[in-house]
Amino acid sequence: MLVTGKHAVISILRNKILSGDFAPGERLAEIPTAEALGVSRTPVRIAFRQLAQEGLLTKLPRRGYQVRHLNQEDINGSVEVRGVLEGLAARLAAEKGLSEAHQAQLAECLHEGDEIFADGELTDDDVQRYVEMNNTFHSVILEASCNPAIAAALQPNEFLPMASVSAMVFDPKDSAREYRRLLYAHQQHYAVVDALLNRQGARAEALMKEHAHAALVRFDAVRDSSSVKVYRLAGQK
Amino acid sequence: MLVTGKHAVISILRNKILSGDFAPGERLAEIPTAEALGVSRTPVRIAFRQLAQEGLLTKLPRRGYQVRHLNQEDINGSVEVRGVLEGLAARLAAEKGLSEAHQAQLAECLHEGDEIFADGELTDDDVQRYVEMNNTFHSVILEASCNPAIAAALQPNEFLPMASVSAMVFDPKDSAREYRRLLYAHQQHYAVVDALLNRQGARAEALMKEHAHAALVRFDAVRDSSSVKVYRLAGQK
Amino acid sequence: MLVTGKHAVISILRNKILSGDFAPGERLAEIPTAEALGVSRTPVRIAFRQLAQEGLLTKLPRRGYQVRHLNQEDINGSVEVRGVLEGLAARLAAEKGLSEAHQAQLAECLHEGDEIFADGELTDDDVQRYVEMNNTFHSVILEASCNPAIAAALQPNEFLPMASVSAMVFDPKDSAREYRRLLYAHQQHYAVVDALLNRQGARAEALMKEHAHAALVRFDAVRDSSSVKVYRLAGQK
Amino acid sequence: MLVTGKHAVISILRNKILSGDFAPGERLAEIPTAEALGVSRTPVRIAFRQLAQEGLLTKLPRRGYQVRHLNQEDINGSVEVRGVLEGLAARLAAEKGLSEAHQAQLAECLHEGDEIFADGELTDDDVQRYVEMNNTFHSVILEASCNPAIAAALQPNEFLPMASVSAMVFDPKDSAREYRRLLYAHQQHYAVVDALLNRQGARAEALMKEHAHAALVRFDAVRDSSSVKVYRLAGQK
Incomplete structure (x- = not known):
């Protein structure tokens, strides 16, 4: 998959959460996510921060994020x-x-x-x-x-x-x-x-x-x- | 006037603002306020912070507070x-x-x-x-x-x-x-x-x-x- | 009991209905009611008609009235x-x-x-x-x-x-x-x-x-x- | 125009009122209306009564109807x-x-x-x-x-x-x-x-x-x- 720019990364990740592709409670880390999308870590880090603001991810106390239990x-x-x-x-x-x-x-x-x-x-x-x-x-x-x-x-x-x-x-x-x-x-x-x-x-x-x-x-x-x-x-x- | 404790200080200052005793826009500084009330600076500092939270004072960028224009x-x-x-x-x-x-x-x-x-x-x-x-x-x-x-x-x-x-x-x-x-x-x-x-x-x-x-x-x-x-x-x- | 005028008759009868003195379903006829109150039939007839308009009595098909089942x-x-x-x-x-x-x-x-x-x-x-x-x-x-x-x-x-x-x-x-x-x-x-x-x-x-x-x-x-x-x-x- | 039955008469007259064909205030009488529609007086009389009930015509005190001033x-x-x-x-x-x-x-x-x-x-x-x-x-x-x-x-x-x-x-x-x-x-x-x-x-x-x-x-x-x-x-x- 060809992913270009941080907007595309945010959009793909958001849809994976909303569609249940990423299950509620699932932990997400920067490196494996970046590798899976074939992008560098920076757009992934920006996307995680944005999705946390949107209420779709919860920041974990030490590192990484977790998919929120939305209902x-x-x-x-x-x-x-x-x-x-x-x-x-x-x-x-x-x-x-x-x-x-x-x-x-x-x-x-x-x-x-x-x-x-x-x-x-x-x-x-x-x-x-x-x-x-x-x-x-x-x-x-x-x-x-x-x-x-x-x-x-x-x-x-x-x-x-x-x-x-x-x-x-x-x-x-x-x-x-x-x-x-x-x-x-x-x-x-x-x-x-x-x-x-x-x-x-x-x-x-x-x-x-x-x-x-x-x-x-x-x-x-x-x-x-x-x-x-x-x-x-x-x-x- | 005998003023005891930080609650009394907050209460007196709040009433002075609400009653217009302190005019909207007036600047308040810790030392003169403490002297006027005959108390130490600490309860005044605590009171100012609390009254800013209540929306009655605005913190000034450098130092001190200002009585808010409430209407x-x-x-x-x-x-x-x-x-x-x-x-x-x-x-x-x-x-x-x-x-x-x-x-x-x-x-x-x-x-x-x-x-x-x-x-x-x-x-x-x-x-x-x-x-x-x-x-x-x-x-x-x-x-x-x-x-x-x-x-x-x-x-x-x-x-x-x-x-x-x-x-x-x-x-x-x-x-x-x-x-x-x-x-x-x-x-x-x-x-x-x-x-x-x-x-x-x-x-x-x-x-x-x-x-x-x-x-x-x-x-x-x-x-x-x-x-x-x-x-x-x-x-x- | 001394009853004077049609207003007094209406008022007494209305209170008897509202207070349950006259039970729901009870039939009321002019002559006995007039006798009980010690008045002539005319004010009773007027009162019955008024109380029917108020929804407290129901006119019976042939003659007389019935106390309505109000709830x-x-x-x-x-x-x-x-x-x-x-x-x-x-x-x-x-x-x-x-x-x-x-x-x-x-x-x-x-x-x-x-x-x-x-x-x-x-x-x-x-x-x-x-x-x-x-x-x-x-x-x-x-x-x-x-x-x-x-x-x-x-x-x-x-x-x-x-x-x-x-x-x-x-x-x-x-x-x-x-x-x-x-x-x-x-x-x-x-x-x-x-x-x-x-x-x-x-x-x-x-x-x-x-x-x-x-x-x-x-x-x-x-x-x-x-x-x-x-x-x-x-x-x- | 061929008009059949009282429903058709009512419908035609109602549309003439709503469309302004009959002006507000205009008087309507049975005979000329029946002649204009080529029907007998009976369906016209029924229609007038119905349209008065609908609030579109007002019955005049002596005879006939008047188109109501609707607004x-x-x-x-x-x-x-x-x-x-x-x-x-x-x-x-x-x-x-x-x-x-x-x-x-x-x-x-x-x-x-x-x-x-x-x-x-x-x-x-x-x-x-x-x-x-x-x-x-x-x-x-x-x-x-x-x-x-x-x-x-x-x-x-x-x-x-x-x-x-x-x-x-x-x-x-x-x-x-x-x-x-x-x-x-x-x-x-x-x-x-x-x-x-x-x-x-x-x-x-x-x-x-x-x-x-x-x-x-x-x-x-x-x-x-x-x-x-x-x-x-x-x-x-």
Whole structure:
């Protein structure tokens, strides 16, 4: 296998963890991992550190890392937390009213979503574009809440890639179902914007809480699939 | 003024900040503060560090501290965040159902509250007892949610004493009004327990969100009062 | 017993039903009832018709009435319905913003409540005054919602005196507890007005939903008490 | 034009009102209407009575009917009321838990929806089938709430065809957009069932409230379209 650059190393290792290729509890050391991938130790060291930050690896006290015992409950728990915090942000944004700049950014997100879903299927580029658009959408609402305590509270739960908006798990093998899942999320974006523009705080809050559920991936499905991919924000790959 | 021990120093300095005696932006240095209080430098140094953790002082890059520009919006923002997170905890606890141990602890909190409010007024001891009971009440609900991501998300907002359940601002000069404010909060505890026991998740969530508001203190009132006191958990004084 | 006027007859009969003096399923006929009370048939006939409208009696197909099998579930069910409908009204009122006239009426309600609860106990007049004030409070919010469909939906559930705001069950024998119950409801009025003035729709909705619960009377307690009274709006006695 | 049977007459007249062909305020009399349609007076009389019940015509005091001034606000108001009442039903159903029979009926609704949306477009039969399935879905949830006061409260708002689940406005000319609108509603059904099965009352309530919005039709769009059709439950045509 030809592996180039540290991004590729991180991506390969992350998929091995999420897909169960590396079993929970398994110990990983730099040298054998680097040899198995045919790369030098440096990108592996960087990847391990990043995956520990994401909550997928646990650093062992002396040396090396261990694959974390992730389960559906952890992910659900983080997603619920994200839901109520983003719900609060949307409620406050609706009550305060959106600035024109924020209105324009959200309208642009909806427009971009329309383009992404226009031809009835999602290419690799479409999914990457969705991740970027989605991240902008959520950031604008956080910003529009004018409550910095929300972002602070989100921070500790940002690391699980399946509970964060900065990453998305997508299974290209099951593309029809995945298309519908994301189209549904995009239609929720429309409803959120409608609620924000009409100053319906309770409705905006309820929608954002539910929207977090919509993104929720069945962890078992991910683990059992050999084709699952994790898409991340360009700047964070 | 006779000042004994580090707890007294922290308490005096905190009240000077909250009451506006120390103006926002004012710089504080160890030696003059220690001299003004007639104590050694050590308890002052400890107090400064603690007050910085509470969000009342900002550490300056080179040396010394500065009184933070706190405002009502910061406090409201933190209280709203606490509200939705504790609301989530209560909802999950109601949906899962309480263990017998948690039921007993909450019943004990209600019973203790009844005693605290029984004779129509609050002594200093009553308020301290309320803070301990209240903290237990909120901790039990967090625990009963079985979602550790909630406690993690609460952490970054725990430092403002007016937005945390580990401390309470109370004005003994206005004791009739303060009695009613806390009695109302105690009656909300009853409603929360009723909702938890009857597995009414939506109701439990709404009550805990609103309960955070009930504890909300008008910051202006605090600043204008010379009699305000901050009560803290015994272990954290 | 000296009974004067049709209001007294209705009131006596209603209390006999609520207190279980007349058992569920018991048949009531005009002549024996009139004789037992020492009144003519006309006020009894009027009272029966009114109590049937309230949902306490069922008209029998041929002649006479039967005491209805009321239970806690029926009352809870109606109270839940009232809660979500009044919650909706409060949310819409908050989102639209209150007119100055509505603001003034609500402020007057709060002021009147303060007077009612000022001296730490409730006289008979206080309770009657509370019923009138409370009814105004709820009517203003309905009106301020500008959604006539809400009032239409409330109509079918207006008849149970324990689920309506046009009547209140109060037990003078247990006056300390009843004082606290209504003081709590009055403090909720304050929170509702705060939410309305600050355009916090979600909060206003949650408060009104919970407020319906606060008024909820344990039906068993009513039935077991010999001292319970039903207070009604002056115009509807 | 060949018109057969009273159903056809009702349907034609309803579409003329909704599409603005008959202007708001216009008076309608039996004889000229019957002549214009080439039918006898009887089906016209029946249709007028039915359309008055639906809230589209107002009966004039002496004779004849008048086209009602319907507006978006009336429809929104009714839809909001339906939302909170069905939301309450879903919350109670989730808290109580579904019977096996109700679970089976809801699963059947989801399955039928999958079939309806399977081939990417909606025929006339599909839409009619959707109306029947949708009505079953909503009825099951009402029933599962075990709170008859909810159905009673829904009654007064059942008459506007655009605010009721017993009818649906659909525009075959804009079929791609309409397909997405109803697919979104069908995906919400999935989320509602997920919430009910997992006993998530707050989530079920929020979803049903929002679901009412999803069905909301822009009245202006309906009025401006010449192709709009109203589909009704078979038994009520």
